Amino acid sequence: MSADEPDVLVVGAGVAGIAAARTLHARGLSCLVLEAKDRIGGRAYTDATGFDHGASWLHQANDNPLTGFAEALGFETVDHDKLRQRLLFTEGRFATTDERGAFAAAEDRFWRVIEAAAADGAPDRPASDAAPQGGRFDALVAHWEGAQICAAELSRMSLHDFAATALDGPNLLLRRGLGTLVSTLAEGLPIQLNAPVAQLDWGGSGVEASGAFGRIRARAAIITVSTGVLAQASIAFAPGLPAQTLDAIKALPLGLLTKLSFPVPPGTLPEFGPFASLRRDIAGPSDRPISWIARPFGAPVMLAFIGGSLAWELSRAGKHAAEAHARAEFAHVFGAEAAKALGVPIITDLGEDPQFLGSYSHAIPGAQAARRALAEPLADGRLIFAGETCHPRFAATVAGAWLSGEDAAHLILS
Ligand SMILES: Cc1cc2nc3c(=O)[nH]c(=O)nc-3n(C[C@H](O)[C@H](O)[C@H](O)COP(=O)(O)OP(=O)(O)OC[C@H]3O[C@@H](n4cnc5c(N)ncnc54)[C@H](O)[C@@H]3O)c2cc1C
Structure with a gap:
């Protein structure tokens, strides 16, 4: 290895990638981060308007490794659960207090039943097989916990993985954006932007990455790209990856959550408090409602969230399809006149973005062991996969991504 090659x-x-690089750096190993895009942060990115294109909540904040960084760096946070007014639109009107209580009770029952089913010793099965059915709000709870939160329907998810990766509060939001925190944590790291890796050779004594940037050798490589990117084989591995790794990649697809931020002139929004959240009840067997958050941090915007199969269908139909759908939903709840106040939205749709090809991962039924299988180091630790997908507890989140990056670095350091 030559002197200017990174370890x-x-x-x-x-x-x-940022967590891995920080960990290596802190322990005195040199590294180079190669990033395909012209920016850092990946799926955690805050734009100049303050909009979080990907992640925005620090879920289960008391166990989340990023909470301590937010505090230490003086990032202002709010506990979303303490602030949010919860609105439910059902049968053409807003739900009564009793109906909202019944919905909350259905959510509690859902989790009791899922946890019991995951612990019953039976083989893995789709999470939908275990979910309660027949109660007034059961279909809405299943839609909410599946498509709208996990970005995939419960029928597509492993019951055991779904239960093992379930999240609790507190759910913190950062006024300056979660992506801003992530980019702050990357300051000073050796990151080369606009450097998509096209091929990764790992057959010799070290590794070699190549692409339009040239060829760079090192002792080991940590690969943090999404399973959407890996499944597409955008990076050619030489030799090819072992069957167990390929199977794990296939078993951990990404769901899709499309986010739209509609500006709304002050005074034209319905009278909601900041962070009010709105869900619409399911009107029939094929109905897939979207959800809304009003006025985050008091800003004159309405955020729309479209998850799961509906998000994929709209993504494939083009960005305007998601916007048109959200506008129609808004008009359905608040009336056509109110919907005219919605301005031109900022849209995050990673379904067709070649560097992601989806939002975050879930395990398919029967694949509850796939996350650990993907994280298994190859070639005596010369090649290690990391990222949200690889974390068996906090998968799909920035917490899982961070911890997985740290774990990969520790494997190299050990
Ligand atoms: C809409 C949305 C909402 C979300 N909400 C939340 C939330 O509220 N809370 C939460 O905790 N999580 C949330 N998440 C999930 C969270 O954003 C991800 O789990 C996390 O950011 C994944 O980080 P990662 O490092 O594993 O992967 P990535 O962020 O995908 O990082 C991989 C990097 O690899 C780069 N890359 C791809 N191909 C190549 C190549 N060939 N060569 C070099 N570089 C390449 C990519 O550009 C990217 O920067 C959300 C995600 C989305 C999309």
């Missing part, structure tokens, strides 16, 4: 190559400057 470790990290592919991807998202949360996992």
